[in-house]
Amino acid sequence: MPQIRTSTDVAGARPGTPEDTAVPRLAVRDLRSYFFTREGVVKAVDGVDLVVGDRETVGVIGESGCGKSIMAHSLMRLVRPPGEIVAGQVLLKQEDQQTVDVLALDPRSPRLRSIRGGEIAMVFQEPMTSFSPVHSVGRQVAEMIRTHADVSKAEARNRVVDLFTRVGISNPAHRFDEYPHQMSGGMRQRAMIAMALANSPRVIVADEPTTALDVTIQAQILELMKELQDERDMSTIFITHNMGLIAEQVDRVYVMYLGRVVESATTSQLFANPLHPYTQKLLKAVPRPGRAVERLETIEGTVPTPIGLPRQCGFASRCQLAIEGRCESHVPAMREIEDGHFVRCFLHSDVEEEAHDWVNV
Numbered sequence: 001m002p003q004i005r006t007s008t009d010v011a012g013a014r015p016g017t018p019e020d021t022a023v024p025r026l027a028v029r030d031l032r033s034y035f036f037t038r039e040g041v042v043k044a045v046d047g048v049d050l051v052v053g054d055r056e057t058v059g060v061i062g063e064s065g066c067g068k069s070i071m072a073h074s075l076m077r078l079v080r081p082p083g084e085i086v087a088g089q090v091l092l093k094q095e096d097q098q099t100v101d102v103l104a105l106d107p108r109s110p111r112l113r114s115i116r117g118g119e120i121a122m123v124f125q126e127p128m129t130s131f132s133p134v135h136s137v138g139r140q141v142a143e144m145i146r147t148h149a150d151v152s153k154a155e156a157r158n159r160v161v162d163l164f165t166r167v168g169i170s171n172p173a174h175r176f177d178e179y180p181h182q183m184s185g186g187m188r189q190r191a192m193i194a195m196a197l198a199n200s201p202r203v204i205v206a207d208e209p210t211t212a213l214d215v216t217i218q219a220q221i222l223e224l225m226k227e228l229q230d231e232r233d234m235s236t237i238f239i240t241h242n243m244g245l246i247a248e249q250v251d252r253v254y255v256m257y258l259g260r261v262v263e264s265a266t267t268s269q270l271f272a273n274p275l276h277p278y279t280q281k282l283l284k285a286v287p288r289p290g291r292a293v294e295r296l297e298t299i300e301g302t303v304p305t306p307i308g309l310p311r312q313c314g315f316a317s318r319c320q321l322a323i324e325g326r327c328e329s330h331v332p333a334m335r336e337i338e339d340g341h342f343v344r345c346f347l348h349s350d351v352e353e354e355a356h357d358w359v360n361v
Contacts, residue, residue, distance in 0.1 A: 026052040031088035040307040046259035059250035067259040118148040121201040127188040131180040138176025163194040258314035
């Protein structure tokens with residue numbers, strides 16, 4: 001495993017990013033996760049900054065292929081070869097108020113194992129591939145509890161049955177002994193959420209947590225997560241395409257495109273005054289109740305494959321507002337345009353991002 005370089009090793013603290021001087025519940029700084037393939041280096045996550053406060057809910061949005069899920073896996077050091085986390089910091093404020101850089105820990109250390117599932121938990125996008133097919137679902141959730149708490153098998157089982165009840169799994173005592181293939185997609189997703197909640201983590205990373213659920217169950221699960229967030233002092237990161245979920249559940253939004261955050265704002269700021277052309281396009285593509293439209297707007301083109309891209313604004317090739325001679329040859333820096341509202345766009349700031357070669361460090 002190569003040594004992960006932090007953003008301060010080379011360039012010091014990055015200006016113009018939403019960072020607090022005091023470390024919040026979770027602070028992600030200059031996170032870079034690359035995949036080294038025969039075709040070239042895929043820069044899936046290319047300098048992400050993100051902050052989550054105490055009991056705060058943040059949302060991460062963007063098209064498929066923008067790096068949202070790889071960013072989420074990077075927070076827990078779950079990126080698999082040929083992927084590597086090549087730079088950055090993931091600073092977690094623990095219950096004793098001490099701060100640990102998750103990326104600086106030995107990947108085989110007991111401390112990192114205690115953080116995974118104990119202090120940072122994840123609701124994976126596809127539970128069928130996340131659960132072991134040869135053990136019952138209840139046993140796997142119970143094992144998660146016993147890994148982080150000194151309880152008996154009977155007590156762990158009781159906790160799992162209670163969790164299953166709370167996330168809306170019918171006949172939970174019976175479901176405890178069922179295998180993943182015996183459950184529906186929605187039922188597996190609820191069991192995955194129960195596993196994430198099992199040890200009352202300080203941060204939950206939810207990657208499309210309600211995709212497989214019908215609207216009624218979605219509302220129940222989101223209400224449950226909000227209730228437990230207040231009850232158990234949790235912070236949440238929602239990775240989603242669901243703008244309704246963003247509007248209803250999220251305090252702050254990060255818009256990702258081509259491995260980078262291109263805009264960051266409070267939810268009210270983002271919906272009232274989206275600044276980046278990509279964000280504007282995303283919001284215009286969402287149907288709104290009571291507004292009759294013949295055809296929804298679309299974003300022309302597709303997200304480029306992040307291999308060997310020139311040094312430019314990643315959205316330049318799809319942007320109707322691109323500045324000729326500027327956007328296709330320079331990288332805009334993230335800048336605060338109004339209080340708490342950051343954007344990476346030459347329409348709002350002339351400042352360029354400083355260049356670093358992270359591939360060879």
